[in-house]
Amino acid sequence: MENVAAFGATRPHKRQHLTWQKFLPWLIPVMLVGFWQLAVSANWISSSLLPSPLAVIQDGIALWQTGELPKNISISLYRATAGFVIGGSIGFLLGLVNGLSKVTRALFDSSIQMLRNIPHLSLIPVVIIALGIGETAKISLVAVGVMFPIYINTFHGITSIDPELLEMGHAYGLSKRALLTKIVFPGALPTILVGVRYALGVMWTTLIVAETISSSSGIGYMATNAQEFMNMDTVLLCIVIYALLGKFSDLVAKALENICLDWQKAGRIEQ
Structure with a gap:
């Protein structure tokens, strides 16, 4: 009974802690927006130089009602998603193959590492000359930016697997496929997901630049x-939208980590 009572007493504290965890990350952004509104309302900053948050929200509502904002958001989401899927798939497959095979690693990894050190945004002139200024060029640029973070993290995750785990798998008579699905891939997954999270940030950074060059x-x-x-309301609105999309992408990546790495938490609880 005493243990049950003690357990019941700790539950409110746990709920309080979870509530703080949910609201604490938003404290600084809310304070900054509040100070921003106060500074403009008190004329500490000229509204022509920096419009207030309310003016930006009103501009967003007006653009949404005309249909311009949802149309452009959907186009940007399409470009970002298509580039991420293409570049992420290529990066994952290359990292997987090079991590598993010493022959392909010796053949391809050195060349990939040289290409990785070239700033992908410096390829914009080459992409425009080769692919024009259409959708293919923008999606390709995003794909190139996303590919390398996922490649290097997939490669590192696979090559960093504990050799003793592989020896134990061989001792239990696991097939190559079973080794890959039960030991190699689960062991590399945390590092791969770090690469996905980083690649999502690169995706939006690349898209911002791609859409400001010869885009309609x-x-x-x-x-x-x-x-x-000189419409600062819309400029700031676009910056806020990019920030919100980036935050949403990060939340998706965190949710993916929680789902895919649930077995790690279960292992910690058992310990």
Whole structure:
């Protein structure tokens, strides 16, 4: 009975802790937005130089009602998703093959590492000349930016597997497929997911640049067009949208980690 009572007493504290964990990350952003609104309302900062958050929200509502904002957001999401899927798939497959095979590692890894050290945004002139200024060029640029973080983390995760675990798998008579699915891939998964999280940030950074160059749609195009007309409301709106999309991507990556690495938490609880 005493143990049950003690357990019941700790539950409110646990709930309180979880509540703080949910709201604490938003404390600084909310404070910054509040100070921003106060600074503009008190004329500490000129509204022509830095519009207030309310003015940015009103501009967003107006653009949403005209249909321009949802159209450009959907186009940017399509480009980002397509580039991530293509580049991420290539990076994962190359990392998997090079991590598992010493022959392909010797053949390809050195060349991939040389290409990885070239800033992918410096390839914009080459991409435009080779692929033009259409969707293919923008998606390809995002794919190149995403590919290398996922490749290097997949490669590192697979090559860092404890050799003793592999020996134990061989001792139990596991097939190559069973070794891959039960030892290699689960052991490399935490590192691979770190690469996915980093690649999502690179995805949005690359897309911002790609959409500001010879583009006629997307959030980056909206920002560039607004800059030409000195429309700071829309420029700041586009920046906020990119920040929110980046935060949403990070939350998706965290949720994926929680789902895929649930076995690690279960192992810690058992210990």
